[in-house]
Amino acid sequence: xxxxxxxxxxxxxxxxxxxxxxxxxxxxxxxxxxxxxxxxxxxxxxxxxxxxxxxxxxxxxxxxxxxxxxxxxxxxxxxxxxxxxxxxxxxxxxxxxxxxxxxxxxxxxxxxxxxxxxxxxxxxxxxxxxxxxxxxxxxxxxxxxxxxxxxxxxxxxxxxxxxxxxxxxxxxxxxxxxxxxxxxxxxxxxxxxxxxxx
Amino acid sequence: xxxxxxxxxxxxxxxxxxxxxxxxxxxxxxxxxxxxxxxxxxxxxxxxxxxxxxxxxxxxxxxxxxxxxxxxxxxxxxxxxxxxxxxxxxxxxxxxxxxxxxxxxxxxxxxxxxxxxxxxxxxxxxxxxxxxxxxxxxxxxxxxxxxxxxxxxxxxxxxxxxxxxxxxxxxxxxxxxxxxxxxxxxxxxxxxxxxxxxxxxxxxxxxxxxxxxxxxxxxxxxxxxxxxxxxxxxxxxxxxxxxxxxxxxxxxxxxxxxxxxxxxxxxxxxxxxxxxxxxxxxxxxxxxxxxxxxxxxxxxxxxxxxxxxxxxxxxxxxxxxxxxxxxxxxxxxxxxxxxxxxxxxxxxxxxxxxxxxxxxxxxxxxxxxxxxxxxxxxxxxxxxxxxxxxxxxxxxxxxxxxxxxxxxxxxxxxxxxxxxxxxxxxxxxxxxxxxxxxxxxxxxxxxxxxxxxxxxxxxxx
Numbered sequence: 001x002x003x004x005x006x007x008x009x010x011x012x013x014x015x016x017x018x019x020x021x022x023x024x025x026x027x028x029x030x031x032x033x034x035x036x037x038x039x040x041x042x043x044x045x046x047x048x049x050x051x052x053x054x055x056x057x058x059x060x061x062x063x064x065x066x067x068x069x070x071x072x073x074x075x076x077x078x079x080x081x082x083x084x085x086x087x088x089x090x091x092x093x094x095x096x097x098x099x100x101x102x103x104x105x106x107x108x109x110x111x112x113x114x115x116x117x118x119x120x121x122x123x124x125x126x127x128x129x130x131x132x133x134x135x136x137x138x139x140x141x142x143x144x145x146x147x148x149x150x151x152x153x154x155x156x157x158x159x160x161x162x163x164x165x166x167x168x169x170x171x172x173x174x175x176x177x178x179x180x181x182x183x184x185x186x187x188x189x190x191x192x193x194x195x196x197x198x
Numbered sequence: 199x200x201x202x203x204x205x206x207x208x209x210x211x212x213x214x215x216x217x218x219x220x221x222x223x224x225x226x227x228x229x230x231x232x233x234x235x236x237x238x239x240x241x242x243x244x245x246x247x248x249x250x251x252x253x254x255x256x257x258x259x260x261x262x263x264x265x266x267x268x269x270x271x272x273x274x275x276x277x278x279x280x281x282x283x284x285x286x287x288x289x290x291x292x293x294x295x296x297x298x299x300x301x302x303x304x305x306x307x308x309x310x311x312x313x314x315x316x317x318x319x320x321x322x323x324x325x326x327x328x329x330x331x332x333x334x335x336x337x338x339x340x341x342x343x344x345x346x347x348x349x350x351x352x353x354x355x356x357x358x359x360x361x362x363x364x365x366x367x368x369x370x371x372x373x374x375x376x377x378x379x380x381x382x383x384x385x386x387x388x389x390x391x392x393x394x395x396x397x398x399x400x401x402x403x404x405x406x407x408x409x410x411x412x413x414x415x416x417x418x419x420x421x422x423x424x425x426x427x428x429x430x431x432x433x434x435x436x437x438x439x440x441x442x443x444x445x446x447x448x449x450x451x452x453x454x455x456x457x458x459x460x461x462x463x464x465x466x467x468x469x470x471x472x473x474x475x476x477x478x479x480x481x482x483x484x485x486x487x488x489x490x491x492x493x494x495x496x497x498x499x500x501x502x503x504x505x506x507x508x509x510x511x512x513x514x515x516x517x518x519x520x521x522x523x524x525x526x527x528x529x530x531x532x533x534x535x536x537x538x539x540x541x542x543x544x545x546x547x548x549x550x551x552x553x554x555x556x557x558x559x560x561x562x563x564x565x566x567x568x569x570x571x572x573x574x575x576x577x578x579x580x581x582x583x584x585x586x587x588x589x590x591x592x593x594x595x596x597x598x599x600x601x602x603x604x605x606x607x608x609x610x611x612x613x614x615x616x617x618x619x620x621x622x623x624x625x626x627x628x629x630x631x632x633x634x635x636x637x638x639x640x641x642x643x644x645x646x647x648x649x650x651x652x653x654x655x656x657x658x659x
Contacts, residue, residue, distance in 0.1 A: 169205055
């Protein structure tokens with residue numbers, strides 16, 4: 001009798017415990033399902049953010065790579081172009097240096113001296129030139145009263161450097177100086193022949 | 199301008215600071231370019247500041263160190279200083295006088311333009327109203343930059359203005375249009391390390407190909423700084439009004455420019471104005487700042503962000519003071535925020551973009567932009583008051599709503615204001631953070647936003 005009561009009690013306790021455990025498990029399950037459900041939008045948001053960040057990063061890296069490649073290619077092109085322009089320039093300078101000093105050249109020298117005296121505003125001048133042009137300049141100077149040829153020669157492709165006799169003003173009208181003044185325009189002209197800057 | 203240039207004068211009367219006074223000069227013209235030749239044959243550039251009585255005062259950009267009266271010649275070139283321009287200048291690095299500094303040859307010029315620029319006809323100006331996205335939340339969200347605007351950054355010595363300048367240069371873009379965008383960056387009297395940072399930063403981000411850099415470092419002659427902003431703006435104007443690009447010009451640091459101007463003024467023995475700056479500082483600054491804008495019938499625009507460091511953080515100093523009169527608002531960096539480690543340390547309560555209202559809203563950014571910005575401005579202002587109150591009565595003495603405002607202040611500084619130097623936020627992201635801040639407040643505190651936007655974006659926490 002006593003055993004039977006004890007067994008009933010035990011079975012009741014077991015039953016209650018089982019119920020309580022099952023209820024706890026169920027509630028835990030529901031709770032975790034709810035947490036899971038709640039976290040889905042958050043996870044989705046997080047997922048989207050990671051994707052967006054990844055895309056941003058990829059875009060950034062793509063821009064970096066493309067930008068560097070573009071700049072590198074452009075720089076190489078610039079150097080190649082400059083090389084070509086230099087070659088054209090040096091060939092043209094060679095031709096000028098070796099040009100025939102007869103014929104129109106004396107007219108050019110005359111024009112250069114006239115230009116210089118006009119700019120300096122005086123005819124009292126001393127003219128310097130290179131060894132090659134000395135004779136042409138000497139003969140041209142006879143047309144300019146107050147002008148004298150300097151005994152010093154200068155290093156240039158051609159043309160004259162004109163100085164006022166008091167030494168205060170100088171006008172460089174050598175071919176070198178004229179080329180230097182026009183160099184940017186000449187470079188542009190040469191580059192346009194290569195199809196750049198048209 | 200002289201009818202014929204190229205005369206070289208050898209009578210130097212005086213060398214005084216950055217100035218050379220040449221005697222017996224005929225036919226020189228104001229602003230004419232001068233090549234000063236030293237006894238070693240070295241050539242330095244300068245320009246005529248004054249002519250008269252047979253004398254010409256020449257300002258030598260590269261300084262007069264090493265020049266002697268006896269062995270110096272000055273050649274008057276017969277033209278003003280010009281900058282060779284073409285599309286090829288994009289991606290190039292120049293010095294403060296516009297000479298290549300990247301080891302590459304001179305760009306093949308499409309045009310040679312007077313660096314002093316041509317004044318914009320006021321009647322031809324078009325009102326700026328298009329948004330520029332800098333990717334920096336505080337600027338895009340609350341001090342919006344508009345195409346054609348001049349919006350200076352007022353900073354202080356040692357603060358992070360150069361980081362911010364580089365970040366804006368890397369990230370700035372125009373949205374909603376396929377028009378080309380370019381950045382012209384002029385560093386004026388910056389340290390070598392800073393100049394290298396700017397160059398590297400643009401190179402590594404791939405932004406160099408759409409940028410032009412002019413770098414005048416602190417060890418370059420101070421007088422060169424007078425020219426740097428002008429060559430930069432000449433290039434910007436060409437890109438904008440000839441090639442139809444939207445150009446953002448960043449000039450840092452304009453204080454160094456003003457110092458150079460003061461140096462010349464002192465050498466010319468002019469009557470000094472406030473703090474020794476010349477009386478014409480305002481006029482001179484305007485010749486730079488006013489070279490921003492949009493023109494009727496032209497596609498491009500020039501937007502300027504000049505940066506200046508305020509001596510002793512003094513906003514009443516002549517440089518920021520006069521700048522503020524000319525420009526359309528200002529972005530002020532705060533020392534307190536900087537000390538807290540906030541980057542960018544923008545003090546929004548002292549900052550303002552006068553043209554913001556025209557560059558935001560539906561069709562530009564988002565319809566709620568203006569209202570959410572005003573609400574956050576208001577909330578942050580209240581947060582500052584509450585912080586001050588908490589300093590006296592302690593947190594325990596604050597009401598619940600006060601505590602919410604304090605929270606708003608913290609979130610504003612930590613999540614909205616603070617940003618990594620390589621973090622490029624879209625305007626949508628920026629507005630999202632602004633709504634997050636406002637959502638810290640109860641709905642009844644939101645008084646500046648229409649209900650429909652509150653319904654749409656408010657997420658109570």
